[in-house]
Structure formats: structure tokens, C-alpha cells
Amino acid sequence: YQVNTDDDALVDLGEATTHNIALAGSAGSITGDINSCKQRLYCMLVDFLPFLKHYPTWLPGSAWKKHIEYTAVMVEKMQTVPYNTVKSSLVCLHLALCLRALIERCLTGNEMTDRYAENEKDIRGVATSLYAAGTETVATTMQVFILAMLIYPDVLVKAQEEMDHVIGSGRLPELYDRENLPYLNAIIKETYSCEGGTLLFLLKCSIVILSSGLIFASRGMSRDEGIYSDSEAFLPERFMNKEEALDPKSFVFGFGRRLCPGREFADTCIFMVLSNIVATMDILRAKDERGNEITPQAIFTDGLASRPARLDCVLKPRTQQARDLILLQDTNDTTFSAQ
Numbered sequence: 001y002q003v004n005t006d007d008d009a010l011v012d013l014g015e016a017t018t019h020n021i022a023l024a025g026s027a028g029s030i031t032g033d034i035n036s037c038k039q040r041l042y043c044m045l046v047d048f049l050p051f052l053k054h055y056p057t058w059l060p061g062s063a064w065k066k067h068i069e070y071t072a073v074m075v076e077k078m079q080t081v082p083y084n085t086v087k088s089s090l091v092c093l094h095l096a097l098c099l100r101a102l103i104e105r106c107l108t109g110n111e112m113t114d115r116y117a118e119n120e121k122d123i124r125g126v127a128t129s130l131y132a133a134g135t136e137t138v139a140t141t142m143q144v145f146i147l148a149m150l151i152y153p154d155v156l157v158k159a160q161e162e163m164d165h166v167i168g169s170g171r172l173p174e175l176y177d178r179e180n181l182p183y184l185n186a187i188i189k190e191t192y193s194c195e196g197g198t199l200l201f202l203l204k205c206s207i208v209i210l211s212s213g214l215i216f217a218s219r220g221m222s223r224d225e226g227i228y229s230d231s232e233a234f235l236p237e238r239f240m241n242k243e244e245a246l247d248p249k250s251f252v253f254g255f256g257r258r259l260c261p262g263r264e265f266a267d268t269c270i271f272m273v274l275s276n277i278v279a280t281m282d283i284l285r286a287k288d289e290r291g292n293e294i295t296p297q298a299i300f301t302d303g304l305a306s307r308p309a310r311l312d313c314v315l316k317p318r319t320q321q322a323r324d325l326i327l328l329q330d331t332n333d334t335t336f337s338a339q
């Protein structure tokens with residue numbers, strides 16, 4: 001399945017569903033489909049006080065329950081519509097065989113007929129979880145990077161100098177360049193530590209235990225002055241000295257059995273996107289209608305993945321050569337409109 005437009009129906013469905021899941025999991029004050037902060041708090045509370053799930057929707061104050069029911073319908077849709085779309089368009093025999101092989105790996109003999117549907121459901125669930133868990137988080141990290149570069153343009157200049165020195169201007173960075181780009185790696189670490197991450201409850205403490213659930217607040221850890229001095233500043237330099245700072249990758253991806261299974265994939269994607277932006281783009285502050293530069297502000301939304309509330313910026317190719325390199329990558333016949 002190829003996404004070719006900005007208003008792809010399946011992407012829109014995924015976005016809307018993850019947005020509603022995030023609303024149901026956020027006790028903060030962002031405005032959304034269920035406007036009251038209190039209602040969203042109830043959405044979260046049901047995880048810790050499961051008997052609340054029996055709260056009748058005809059009683060007053062049940063907006064949270066209706067939201068959860070609505071979100072459940074959307075999740076079901078997100079699990080079935082993309083899966084069925086791909087399945088029904090499996091003109092490619094190879095793909096059809098892969099899907100069948102995946103199911104057969106778990107089953108043999110009669111089980112195959114009996115449990116086919118059950119396993120198909122698992123596959124749909126896994127695909128949906130990967131999408132839901134992987135898109136917002138990665139996108140948020142990239143947005144935090146852009147915001148940081150708007151506020152700290154000298155950091156971007158330094159990263160561009162490093163990039164030019166290491167790979168020159170005749171090609172785009174590749175994964176194998178990573179080890180030779182210590183400053184960019186430090187920026188990525190600082191970006192991880194800067195974002196709100198998958199924080200919950202907006203508490204400044206590290207771990208909160210409620211009932212049988214365990215919630216960690218990665219932002220509380222990354223802002224711990226005991227670990228990071230001058231923790232509110234965006235200071236990649238703190239990671240240049242290896243002995244000094246704890247790598248935020250050791251906590252932003254969670255812990256123990258719930259450790260993010262997509263962490264290496266996410267980290268690689270983030271490196272590839274960020275390195276390509278650094279190599280080819282200037283990140284400039286946008287201007288308002290009067291032509292005045294908009295001062296970027298480090299304000300973050302509440303939510304499951306806390307992201308910059310505003311991002312007024314212009315991404316502009318650094319040079320004609322950079323522009324040509326970007327257009328050369330445009331192999332899928334999609335249009336790139338460079339300024």
C-alpha cells in the first residue's frame with residue numbers, strides 16, 4: 001500500500017484514532033473532543049479502578065465513557081479497514097504467501113482452520129499497535145528537534161559544520177556515517193531528553209505507583225538537576241563527554257517488560273531524518289503577517305506524547321546542490337515543492 005497524498009484515508013483514520021486514544025489517556029488540559037479535563041481524568045482512572053467500566057452511559061458525567069466507547073469503535077476500524085484493504089488488493093502472490101506463512105508459523109493441521117481467524121486478529125492487533133505506538137512518538141521527537149533548532153540556531157550551525165566536514169556536500173548522509181557524527185548524536189540525545197515523551201500525569205517525580213499500574217514520567221527524569229546540570233537548557237555538549245551524562249535512551253523508551261520494542265527502529269529513523277535535515281536544510285523562524293519574526297516558545301501540549309504546541313518555521317534547502325540532492329531522492333513521483 002502506497003501513501004501518495006496528504007489526505008490519505010487510511011492515514012487519516014490512523015491519525016484520528018491515535019488522537020482519540022491519546023485524549024483518553026491524558027489528564028491534561030489540551031482542548032479536544034472531550035473538552036473537560038475532568039472527563040479525561042476519568043478516562044485514565046478506569047485503568048486503575050476497573051469497576052468504573054460499568055458506569056452507565058445514561059448517567060450524568062458519562063462523557064468519558066462515551067469517548068472510550070467511541071474510541072473503541074475507531075480502534076476496531078483501524079484494525080480492520082487497513083488490513084482488509086491490503087488483503088483484498090493482494091494481487092502480488094508473494095505478499096499473499098507471506099501473510100499466509102506468517103499465520104501458518106503459529107499453527108499446524110486442524111488448528112489452522114480453527115484458529116486462523118484468531119491469529120488474523122492478532123496480526124491486525126500487532127500492526128495497529130506498531131502504527132499507533134510508532135507514529136506519534138517519532139513525529140514528536142522530530143518536532144522537538146525542529147523547535148530546538150529554532151530556539152538554538154547556533155546548535156544547528158555547529159551540526160551543519162560537522163556534517164559538511166564529515167560527508168561533504170555531494171551526497172546525503174547514510175546510516176554508516178552515524179559513528180562519525182558525535183555532535184549530531186549528542187543533539188539526538190538532548191532531543192530525547194527534552195521532549196515530554198510518553199509521560200503521564202505531568203508529575204515531576206520519577207515513578208508513580210497507583211494500584212497495580214506503574215507509570216513513569218520521563219520528563220521528570222530528564223529534568224532532574226541531580227542528573228543533568230542546567231537541565232532546562234538545550235545543551236548537546238553535555239553528551240560529548242561520555243562519562244558525564246546518562247544517555248536518555250536508557251529511560252525514554254520505558255523499562256522492563258514494557259520496554260519499547262520499536263526503540264532501535266525509532267532511533268534509526270530519527271537519525272536518518274535528522275541527519276538529512278541537517279545536511280540539506282536551514283531551519284528558519286517563520287514571519288507573521290507584518291513580516292516580524294515569530295519568536296519560538298518551548299510550550300508543550302499535554303498528552304500521551306507531549307509535543308510542541310506551536311511550530312512556526314520555514315525549512316529551506318541550504319544550497320542549490322542540497323535542493324538537487326533532495327529532488328534526486330524523490331523516486332516515487334511525488335511532488336516536492338522546495339522554496
Ligand code: HEM
Pocket residue numbers: 129130131133134135137138141197198252253254255257258259260261262263265266
Ligand atoms: C521516539 C520514539 C519512541 C518512544 C519515545 C517510545 C517510547 C515507548 C515507551 C516509553 C513505551 C512503554 C510504554 C509503557 O510502559 O507502557 C513504548 C512501548 C511501545 N512502543 Fe515505543 N516508543 C517510540 C517509538 C516506537 C516505534 C517506532 C514503534 C514501532 C514501530 C514502537 C512500538 C511500541 C510498542 C508496540 C509498545 C508497546 C510494548 C508493550 O506494550 O509491551 N515505539 N514505547
